Amino acid sequence: MRLRRHQEIPERPLPGAELLSAEAVRLTVGGRDLLAGASVRVAAGEVVALLGPNGAGKSTLLSVLAGDAVPAAGEVRLHGRPLDGYGPAELARHRALLPQAAALSFPFPAGEVVRMGRAPWTGTAAAAEDETVVAEAMAATESAAFAERPFTALSGGERARVALARVLAQRTPLLLLDEPTAALDLRHQELVLRVARARAAAGDGVVVVLHDLSLAAAYADRVVLLAGGATVADGPVAEVLRAPLLSEVYGHPVEVLPHPRTGVPLVLPERD
Amino acid sequence: MSTAVREKAVRLPKVRNRTTLITAGLTAALVLCALLAAGIGAYRIPLGDLLASAAHRAGLGGHALDRVPESVLWNVRLPRVVLALLVGGSLGCAGALMQGVFGNPLAEPAVIGVSSGGAVGAVACIVLGLDALGSWTVTAFAFAAGLLTVFAVYAMSRSGGRTEVVTLILTGVAVNAFCGALIGIFLFTADSAAISQVTFWQLGSLAQATWGKVLAVLPFAAAGLAVAPLYARRLDLLALGERPARHLGVDVERMRLVLITVVALLTAAAVAVSGIIGFVGLVVPHLLRMVAGPGHRFLLPASALGGALVLVAGDLAARTVAEPAELPLGVLTALIGSPFFFWLLRRTRTRQGGWA
Structure with a gap:
């Protein structure tokens, strides 16, 4: 048997407690400012939608939050501790x-891909529930039906759901989702965001990059709007998703209407 | 959900049974082939005599053979069989490892030029008549040159954290050409004895096997084969890509350094004593992946077993099909391996429209 270092299972944060914060982050790659003063924070129990036009730096910000890219200026803190103080294994449990x-x-089978999400927990007490967690994650994403099929043989939408199941199986208190709905049909888009909401209700923090503003309005607690690598607005849905601001940021006239039944804002481009 | 749990409980033992079955089958075939290879040849040694002599040497009864068969068995056949085992195991495992590290099913020491890189070191050593480290000199030189080549190929063929197939293969073409040129320069300056030695060695052969060579390879092969399986699970995760693997807690940079060194160790060990024997590291892991899936916990040890089996059987064929002449083993593996490589390219093209 191999000896392993004692591995801590992170405690579940209290709802509302700050999980992650990025303050005035700057990142320059090849002389181009990808991020120039982007700020975002996420607390336990909330879904934060990261919005903005193409090239605004949403994915780049997400990779800074994940610890892939080290910002040239600004600071990212996870549980109040600077992100670069975490090792890869510890970070993977957060x-x-x-x-x-x-x-x-x-060509690993889809079920095996989801099981890879459990890797950070190998050797901890949490490994005992691997099978249950994997099965739950596949059920939540409706991907259990193709667990046996090779991942490489799945359709784009099926792959996206298996990939999401893998991320859910990792059972971390913080979820960063980069366009989880991009390859999905209407039904599965709703499914994915319901899953995100459920995770927030269970006390996790979720940051999700979305292009569909109405989808963000329906599911997010808070919206962070990026443009040109900087945060231009951060607040509740009703405050940020306003027609003048969105029209300016997206460079296209936009109208925001309340849904006739629920009152949730619907964001539509103005068309003739 | 409960049905999914039940399905999994049924599925896993099935896969495990299959891998156990394949491992057992490979081991049995390997033992059988090794016994055959020890007995068959210009001088036949019946199985009974073979076992008797082995038992005698181990002090378990049996009896010594006459002077000639005893000498043929212990000084000619067995070192050759053992060397085939070590070289084949090293090449099979190096192929599977390299495919895992590059995230690319076409990576193989010979295809991407690492074997010829190692060969430059070995040829330099032979031609310049270096022997500073005794019988380990050629292996050490092959290792150093092989290591340099792997890192060069790796650095040149990656961009944005991924290695595209086309870039990898073209890099291999360039590296092979460059190494060929270097070997050419050495040959140009060498005397005719060294030239014929190098030429024969380059074709790939185990004909010069001695216990000394076995000992020269053993530490390299053993170290490589021992370290490789420790990274099996992390290699599975690396299949997701570099970033996702890191997000799952893998220290990707460190793992890559260790594994590239291991690939160089294994390849150099093989190249130093047997010349360039290609395609074993390509064909064996591929076939195993087809029958038992891509999980590295099975794939790495099984590729070592399979590689050993292929080389023991291949060497037996190389020295018996054209008796009394002997085919170079590297020629034989390339004759069978290249069409397989071609078939693989065709199959991938028709299935997924080729590689990007």
């Missing part, structure tokens, strides 16, 4: 990231 495109070099 946050999970769903990448934009799910790739796989070898």
